[in-house]
Amino acid sequence: MNEKKRRIREFAMDLGVDDVGVAPTTDLPGTSRISEMLPDARSILVMVLKETSSCHTDDPLAAMNGRLDGASFIRHCSYRIARFMEKTWDAKAITLPYAFPMALGAAPRPAGIVSLRHAAVAAGLGTLGRHNLFIHPEMGSRVILFGVVTDLELPPDPLYATDLCINCDICVENCPSHALDEPGKTDVARCASVSQPTGMAANAKFWARVLAQPPDAQKKMLYSGEYFNLLQTLYMGTQYFCFSCQKSCPVGK
Numbered sequence: 001m002n003e004k005k006r007r008i009r010e011f012a013m014d015l016g017v018d019d020v021g022v023a024p025t026t027d028l029p030g031t032s033r034i035s036e037m038l039p040d041a042r043s044i045l046v047m048v049l050k051e052t053s054s055c056h057t058d059d060p061l062a063a064m065n066g067r068l069d070g071a072s073f074i075r076h077c078s079y080r081i082a083r084f085m086e087k088t089w090d091a092k093a094i095t096l097p098y099a100f101p102m103a104l105g106a107a108p109r110p111a112g113i114v115s116l117r118h119a120a121v122a123a124g125l126g127t128l129g130r131h132n133l134f135i136h137p138e139m140g141s142r143v144i145l146f147g148v149v150t151d152l153e154l155p156p157d158p159l160y161a162t163d164l165c166i167n168c169d170i171c172v173e174n175c176p177s178h179a180l181d182e183p184g185k186t187d188v189a190r191c192a193s194v195s196q197p198t199g200m201a202a203n204a205k206f207w208a209r210v211l212a213q214p215p216d217a218q219k220k221m222l223y224s225g226e227y228f229n230l231l232q233t234l235y236m237g238t239q240y241f242c243f244s245c246q247k248s249c250p251v252g253k
Ligand code: B12
Pocket: 029, 030, 031, 097, 098, 099, 100, 102, 109, 110, 111, 112, 113, 114, 115, 116, 117, 131, 132, 133, 134, 135, 141, 142, 143, 144, 145, 146, 184, 185, 186, 187, 188, 191, 192, 195, 240, 241, 242, 243, 245, 246
């Protein structure tokens, strides 16, 4: 294995990352704004982190807490890996958002700087499933992805040769919002209406309802559990309440 790649992989795995691959920056399917971000970018490091069992309990608060644990750990690992590359080889290393910040409003759909599902496939780490999520051969789809874009020339990994989705349709049947009915597409509005009951759209709808009320009713709404949950999401980023497609997939269980 290429020496730089071996050392980065070893560094990341020692931090607790579960798998690492390298994708080329060219011909990356899905959204990519890499050239605007780093014009001399050469490689994308894609990291896979196995979610803890907290993420897949039936208690949505425990599941959300597991997600926040993963998000904090990703921020730590991204920073450490990027600094390791900068210090060791004087490289440029740009960390990618695991979710936020993302482009909202202007794009036809919410989109990351790089679509990490597509980058993980391009890095040879696994394949996409019927649920439009990335599937790892050992960990299945119960993983969080993150990435670092660099100007280091690292040899890309070959594509994973076997389709890991067994086409059982369990994910489609378990989706409460029918967001996966059409193959190859996640209906964002349907998914978000169920998976993000305190997300941005729910927040806007709440305020539209408040504005239509007389003052007494408005005050009551501002002291309601509904508003406190919206506030908690704003402060803490606790907006995800459905992981059904991700956790029901039998691959890697
Ligand atoms: C925005 C976003 C969402 C949005 C939109 C999802 C989406 N399909 O884009 C919503 C809120 C719905 C969402 C939901 C979920 N998400 Co999300 N999400 C993201 C985020 C931040 C950006 C994704 C992105 O850039 N999408 C934009 C483009 C690339 O996606 P696309 O619309 O699918 O585009 C392709 C096709 O639709 C097609 N296409 C697009 N337009 C058109 C038009 C025409 C005419 C045609 C023919 C084709 C076509 O071509 C595109 C390229 O192939 C990523 C993190 C990241 N940076 O990657 C996480 C991410 C994808 N999410 C993740 C997860 C876990 C989830 C949820 C399970 C959790 C949850 N409760 O929110 C659900 C699962 C939904 C599902 N089954 O798809 C994980 C996936 C892990 C994995 N194993 O794959 C990611 C990678 C976060 C992470 N760091 O781990 N998510």
